[in-house]
Amino acid sequence: MTLPPVPGTGATGATLQARRISAWFGDHKVLDRVSLTMPAGRVTALIGPSGCGKSTFLRILNRMHELVPTASLAGEVLVDGRDVYAAGQRLTEARRTIGMVFQKPNPFPAMSIYDNVTSGLKLTGTRLNGDAKDDLVEECLTKAGLWREVRDRLRQPGGALSGGQQQRLCIARSLAVRPKVLLMDEPCSALDPTSTRRIEETIRELAHEVTIVIVTHNMQQAARVSDSCAFFLAEQNTPGAIVEHGPTPAMFSAPSDPRTADYVEGRFG
Ligand SMILES: Nc1ncnc2c1ncn2[C@@H]1O[C@H](COP(=O)(O)OP(=O)(O)OP(=O)(O)O)[C@@H](O)[C@H]1O
Numbered sequence: 001m002t003l004p005p006v007p008g009t010g011a012t013g014a015t016l017q018a019r020r021i022s023a024w025f026g027d028h029k030v031l032d033r034v035s036l037t038m039p040a041g042r043v044t045a046l047i048g049p050s051g052c053g054k055s056t057f058l059r060i061l062n063r064m065h066e067l068v069p070t071a072s073l074a075g076e077v078l079v080d081g082r083d084v085y086a087a088g089q090r091l092t093e094a095r096r097t098i099g100m101v102f103q104k105p106n107p108f109p110a111m112s113i114y115d116n117v118t119s120g121l122k123l124t125g126t127r128l129n130g131d132a133k134d135d136l137v138e139e140c141l142t143k144a145g146l147w148r149e150v151r152d153r154l155r156q157p158g159g160a161l162s163g164g165q166q167q168r169l170c171i172a173r174s175l176a177v178r179p180k181v182l183l184m185d186e187p188c189s190a191l192d193p194t195s196t197r198r199i200e201e202t203i204r205e206l207a208h209e210v211t212i213v214i215v216t217h218n219m220q221q222a223a224r225v226s227d228s229c230a231f232f233l234a235e236q237n238t239p240g241a242i243v244e245h246g247p248t249p250a251m252f253s254a255p256s257d258p259r260t261a262d263y264v265e266g267r268f269g
Pocket residue numbers: 025030048049050051052053054055056057068
């Protein structure tokens with residue numbers, strides 16, 4: 001499926017392609033030949049019942065799966081055509097290009113808001129002088145929708161913010177290393193409805209410049225924030241696979257597979 005470019009936005013970000021991804025923990029196969037294209041400058045939602053492999057798939061996209069000692073995988077992940085698992089591709093480069101925001105906000109609690117935002121720069125070997133750093137902090141906090149709330153207390157600890165603010169701080173921290181793709185694993189599940197709305201607005205705003213892939217159990221959220229959806233299912237102890245994917249409105253109003261209809265209408269999962 002090829003979506004047209006987002007009109008008038010100068011959308012950037014990279015196209016992410018997963019090709020025939022299979023995954024195992026030990027000898028337990030949890031994903032079977034999953035292929036999915038996540039178009040540049042768009043939001044793709046991964047939906048499906050618990051345990052069907054959505055988080056595993058997401059973690060494979062930026063090479064976090066390999067952190068689990070028993071984990072293995074097959075297949076390819078291409079960012080604008082380049083395989084992040086190719087020999088010679090550096091792990092740090094994959095993680096810089098493909099950032100991740102987790103379910104539970106995880107800022108460095110004792111570190112200042114300012115230093116939280118710039119904390120990834122060292123890892124990427126980026127050196128900035130004071131003014132450039134200040135500009136970057138303002139830019140990233142603005143994009144994450146947090147600047148106005150924290151501009152007067154940048155030296156206070158990140159841990160002093162509310163949960164929703166901490167999550168937006170984590171988004172700002174991810175943006176500071178200029179990723180092309182941002183992966184989000186249930187980023188609102190620990191947040192109240194107001195903070196959830198705020199993060200959803202941020203996701204829509206960011207989609208103009210980074211490609212976003214979000215795992216969510218909240219069907220209303222998938223409908224609100226995503227351009228396209230992929231429905232994962234692991235039936236009767238078989239590995240997870242994609243049943244159907246396509247533009248979000250069609251997935252919700254006229255899915256082609258009855259299992260998708262049952263899931264999005266809340267009949268199981
Ligand atoms: N670290 C691990 N070690 C062993 N098995 C794992 C590990 N992480 C996940 N699994 C297994 O892999 C399968 C897929 O899990 P995964 O977390 O990817 O599913 P999910 O769809 O994201 O679930 P949820 O929606 O509940 O987060 C499950 O059977 C799970 O038990």
